[in-house]
Amino acid sequence: MSVLVLADHDLGALSPATARVVHAVAELGPVEILVAGEDIAAAAQSASSLAGVTKVLTAEGQFAADSLEMLLSTLAVRYHYLVASAGSVGKDVIPRLAAKLDLMPVTDIVAILGPNRFERPIYAGNALQTVTSNQSKHILTLRASAFRAAASGNAAPIEPLDVSGISSAAKVIAAHRTQSDTPDLATAQIVVGGGIAVGSAEGFQLIESLAKKLGAAIGATRAAVDAGYAPNDWQVGQTGKIIAPDLYIAIGISGALQHLAGIQGAKKIVAINTDAEAPLVKLADIALIGDLFEIIPQLIAELDKTGLKR
Amino acid sequence: MKILVAVKRVVDHNVRIRVRPDGSGVETNGVRMSMNPFCKHAVEAAVQLAEAGQAEEIVVVSIGPKSANDVILTALAMGAHRGILVETDAELETLAIAKLLAKIVAEENPDLVLLGKQAVDDDSNHVGQMLAALTGRPQATFASEIKVTGQGLEVSREVDTGRQTLALPLPAIVTADLRLNTPRNAALPQVMKARSKPLATRAAADFGVDLAPRLTVEKISPPPERMAGKTVGSVAELAAFIAADISQMEAL
Ligand SMILES: Cc1cc2nc3c(=O)[nH]c(=O)nc-3n(C[C@H](O)[C@H](O)[C@H](O)COP(=O)(O)OP(=O)(O)OC[C@H]3O[C@@H](n4cnc5c(N)ncnc54)[C@H](O)[C@@H]3O)c2cc1C
Numbered sequence: 001m002s003v004l005v006l007a008d009h010d011l012g013a014l015s016p017a018t019a020r021v022v023h024a025v026a027e028l029g030p031v032e033i034l035v036a037g038e039d040i041a042a043a044a045q046s047a048s049s050l051a052g053v054t055k056v057l058t059a060e061g062q063f064a065a066d067s068l069e070m071l072l073s074t075l076a077v078r079y080h081y082l083v084a085s086a087g088s089v090g091k092d093v094i095p096r097l098a099a100k101l102d103l104m105p106v107t108d109i110v111a112i113l114g115p116n117r118f119e120r121p122i123y124a125g126n127a128l129q130t131v132t133s134n135q136s137k138h139i140l141t142l143r144a145s146a147f148r149a150a151a152s153g154n155a156a157p158i159e160p161l162d163v164s165g166i167s168s169a170a171k172v173i174a175a176h177r178t179q180s181d182t183p184d185l186a187t188a189q190i191v192v193g194g195g196i197a198v199g200s201a202e203g204f205q206l207i208e209s210l211a212k213k214l215g216a217a218i219g220a221t222r223a224a225v226d227a228g229y230a231p232n233d234w235q236v237g238q239t240g241k242i243i244a245p246d247l248y249i250a251i252g253i254s255g256a257l258q259h260l261a262g263i264q265g266a267k268k269i270v271a272i273n274t275d276a277e278a279p280l281v282k283l284a285d286i287a288l289i290g291d292l293f294e295i296i297p298q299l300i301a302e303l304d305k306t307g308l309k310r
Numbered sequence: 311m312k313i314l315v316a317v318k319r320v321v322d323h324n325v326r327i328r329v330r331p332d333g334s335g336v337e338t339n340g341v342r343m344s345m346n347p348f349c350k351h352a353v354e355a356a357v358q359l360a361e362a363g364q365a366e367e368i369v370v371v372s373i374g375p376k377s378a379n380d381v382i383l384t385a386l387a388m389g390a391h392r393g394i395l396v397e398t399d400a401e402l403e404t405l406a407i408a409k410l411l412a413k414i415v416a417e418e419n420p421d422l423v424l425l426g427k428q429a430v431d432d433d434s435n436h437v438g439q440m441l442a443a444l445t446g447r448p449q450a451t452f453a454s455e456i457k458v459t460g461q462g463l464e465v466s467r468e469v470d471t472g473r474q475t476l477a478l479p480l481p482a483i484v485t486a487d488l489r490l491n492t493p494r495n496a497a498l499p500q501v502m503k504a505r506s507k508p509l510a511t512r513a514a515a516d517f518g519v520d521l522a523p524r525l526t527v528e529k530i531s532p533p534p535e536r537m538a539g540k541t542v543g544s545v546a547e548l549a550a551f552i553a554a555d556i557s558q559m560e561a562l
Contacts (some may be wrong), residue, residue: 057351064476068442091435093439095439099408099440100335100444107436108433121433123327126329126532127530127532128530135524174474190559216463225489247559272548286432286539288541295545299548299552305552308556
């Protein structure tokens with residue numbers, strides 16, 4: 001049962017999400033990876049090094065959902081599974097591809113229970129749905145944060161595809177990227193999240209200095225994003241990124257159910273909040289009640305004392 | 311420009327849902343229902359385009375039981391001109407929904423179809439993309455800004471790496487994200503006026519579309535519960551907890 005995984009990549013580098021998707025689907029059959037986009041040589045190399053990968057296909061060019069759907073539908077005959085991570089590219093193209101092939105996709109999968117049996121959250125993660133599909137092919141997205149990464153050390157062959165006949169009606173005319181040297185939020189081991197209480201973009205520098213100290217990624221609530229304190233790609237939750245770090249430190253975050261939807265996979269949760277009754281304080285493993293502006297600088301100093309190195 | 315907006319009636323997003331003990335689904339009896347929040351942003355975007363003189367007609371369509379008339383009326387009160395209810399008591403999969411919408415698009419021939427990016431009940435995030443495939447139109451999902459240009463649309467969208475702007479020719483499909491706008495609450499006179507706007511009801515079964523589900527839902531279960539933790543009294547204790555936790559982490 002052959003599998004094609006659509007790789008996520010940015011600025012020439014393969015996303016850590018792809019290694020997790022590859023590892024998760026390796027049990028379904030031999031895995032090939034498609035790397036489509038511009039400046040993809042290094043990403044294709046990384047893809048070929050992942051354990052379980054038998055071949056890497058490359059498609060050089062600018063793709064939008066419509067052209068990517070066209071490309072994937074021409075490749076679809078060769079595979080039983082067409083899979084992407086549930087990131088913005090996967091969400092954009094996978095349902096489109098499924099409809100084109102007259103198939104019902106299964107998306108946001110958090111567990112693969114068998115060759116055609118999957119688990120996915122609904123209602124902002126307040127319920128889990130187990131579905132089986134008896135369709136001829138399976139068109140899937142996986143939440144990368146729910147799976148472990150494939151090892152590297154492989155050297156699968158890389159094969160360029162001829163994509164000269166494929167073009168998009170939609171054209172990318174601008175991209176505004178968030179500049180940050182913190183780890184990838186969706187797959188980070190530690191995440192420090194800030195809410196509206198952080199108060200300003202400058203306030204988020206405080207969050208950033210704690211994150212730096214811990215080697216953590218930075219997350220934010222929708223409220224903080226809407227207030228302009230944090231960029232939208234930091235948003236964690238039902239409609240932002242879904243994270244499953246070993247440790248999540250939630251600072252000035254109430255714990256609205258749409259936010260909790262994004263952190264259910266966190267192993268340990270720490271909450272810092274002035275309100276002892278906040279839902280997130282109630283479900284945290286450890287909470288400290290108090291003002292974040294007093295606590296964070298002290299916490300950084302205390303962590304220095306413990307000699308913690310990351 | 312003519313705009314079609316699709317809206318869904320869902321369990322209100324503020325309701326904490328309860329999974330039925332027998333695993334057959336989520337309790338919806340006696341639970342407050344309302345328009346899916348993202349659909350509201352889509353309706354608002356259409357109304358703003360009309361107010362800016364860039365759209366002449368807004369047709370709003372919902373697929374669901376008779377009670378889905380509520381959310382159509384909400385959209386009409388916000389400023390849409392005409393409603394269509396595609397009536398069915400069955401819970402349809404997103405593929406069937408997209409196929410019904412494609413039939414409506416073929417009849418109405420709108421320049422732009424606006425939808426919410428996802429419904430907060432099944433969280434699928436499929437329908438706009440599927441409709442784009444079935445109608446062969448370009449798409450811009452997760453839109454946070456829509457500008458009408460001479461040639462078509464420029465849409466800024468929220469993506470994993472930040473923001474991206476797409477240029478799309480019309481006709482096109484756009485799905486709305488939260489930052490697109492702030493949906494209005496219609497005042498009572500608008501709500502009254504909405505009742506006199508045209509609202510057609512059509513039976514889903516009459517469209518000649520295969521509505522049978524493709525997936526079997528075996529069960530719905532509650533997520534694993536978290537154990538409540540404890541409160542510490544000082545920053546030093548918190549730092550010690552964090553340092554201990556990190557020292558136990560497996561290296562990736
Ligand atoms: C359709 C829809 C989708 C949504 N999707 C998401 C999503 O994906 N992600 C998301 O996060 N939200 C989402 N939201 C928004 C969500 O409902 C909440 O509004 C949001 O998460 C609240 O953010 P917050 O915790 O920053 O703010 P608030 O709820 O206002 O909480 C602020 C917290 O800070 C605490 N506080 C105040 N001052 C201090 C201080 N000095 N020190 C310490 N603590 C302090 C307060 O006690 C409070 O607990 C969505 C909403 C809707 C309707």
